[in-house]
Amino acid sequence: MALPLLPVFLDFFRVIKDEPLECFHDEFYQAVQYRLTARPHGRADDWDQVIGSLPALNQCWPDFASPTINLTSSDNIDLTTLETALRQLHPWRKGPFNIFGIVVDSEWRSDWKWARLAERIQPLQGKAVLDIGCGNGYYLYRMLGAGARLALGIDPTRLFCYQFQALQLLQPKNQAAMLPLLDEDLPVTECFDTVFSMGVLYHRKQPESHLDICFKALSPGGELVLETLIIDNPEVCALQPKDRYAKMRNVWELPSLPKLSSQLEDAGFEDLKIIDITRTTTLEQRATGWMQFQSLADFLDPLDPNLTIEGHPAPLRAIIAARRP
Numbered sequence: 001m002a003l004p005l006l007p008v009f010l011d012f013f014r015v016i017k018d019e020p021l022e023c024f025h026d027e028f029y030q031a032v033q034y035r036l037t038a039r040p041h042g043r044a045d046d047w048d049q050v051i052g053s054l055p056a057l058n059q060c061w062p063d064f065a066s067p068t069i070n071l072t073s074s075d076n077i078d079l080t081t082l083e084t085a086l087r088q089l090h091p092w093r094k095g096p097f098n099i100f101g102i103v104v105d106s107e108w109r110s111d112w113k114w115a116r117l118a119e120r121i122q123p124l125q126g127k128a129v130l131d132i133g134c135g136n137g138y139y140l141y142r143m144l145g146a147g148a149r150l151a152l153g154i155d156p157t158r159l160f161c162y163q164f165q166a167l168q169l170l171q172p173k174n175q176a177a178m179l180p181l182l183d184e185d186l187p188v189t190e191c192f193d194t195v196f197s198m199g200v201l202y203h204r205k206q207p208e209s210h211l212d213i214c215f216k217a218l219s220p221g222g223e224l225v226l227e228t229l230i231i232d233n234p235e236v237c238a239l240q241p242k243d244r245y246a247k248m249r250n251v252w253e254l255p256s257l258p259k260l261s262s263q264l265e266d267a268g269f270e271d272l273k274i275i276d277i278t279r280t281t282t283l284e285q286r287a288t289g290w291m292q293f294q295s296l297a298d299f300l301d302p303l304d305p306n307l308t309i310e311g312h313p314a315p316l317r318a319i320i321a322a323r324r325p
Helices: 007-015 020-038 044-052 079-087 110-117 138-145 158-169 207-217 257-266
Strands: 061-063 069-072 097-099 102-104 128-132 150-154 176-179 192-198 218-229 270-279 304-308 316-323
Touching: 007 020, 007 150, 007 158, 007 176, 020 176, 044 158, 069 138, 079 102, 110 138, 110 218, 110 270, 110 316, 128 138, 128 207, 138 150, 138 176, 138 192, 158 176, 192 207, 207 218, 207 257, 218 257, 257 270, 257 316
Parallel strands: 069 097, 128 150, 128 192, 150 176, 192 218
Antiparallel strands: 061 069, 097 102, 218 316, 270 316
């Protein structure tokens, strides 16, 4: 049985109108229907009520170019009620946001990661951009702020879709959109100028398949911006945790830089460029009032922060840019 699509998903089809992506309209629609049917969520009704309680605004001015995504308005907004609604969409993983004076202090300082890469990738001005594993859309907004003509995200986590829908409903229509899909659901070929894959690769049992999907989604000459956990040990090709890594169940492999480079080249990418290598700290990823669950401090060895609680090397993240010829 076909399920009604949330407005935030329907908006995707508005954004791709008159774009090369429009020829994949039916395939996208069918993929969304499949995911909604295959992965119903028990809290969807509660989140629908949150979305329905949001104020209808006459005036809103978004700022996507600043480290904190800012929404301002001249409307008379009941901020207490609005904050209560937004907190019901806890936990907020990516950010930060300032929504009419309500500061959403997310778990991740996502602006730090964006600052590491923004000036070292191909300019996004006028580009069609895809963000695989986009979370609540923080980076989609930064992409628009950098001049992208459209910023499309996919993420199967339903809560993140609701957070993005809330953000979208509080501002004028823009050229960002997302769908509740996995990378393997993408029907497109050669449609994007830039593809971002940040924090996804190590969650894939077959990382080569993920890189192949990224390659196919790019237009010739397009750029992949890949951020992933790596292992920094010349004697180890890759770390494949037997159980958990930093309390995460679904971490399959942390490659060394040489192995990651080889994987990218085998997928067909050229002109590999290491943009950044940074060890994640408890200043960048931490519990907050908007993400009250365990965070990085709970995932590290309390006696040695260079190790995870399981005894693996602590999280080290690399950002690599690569071009599809």
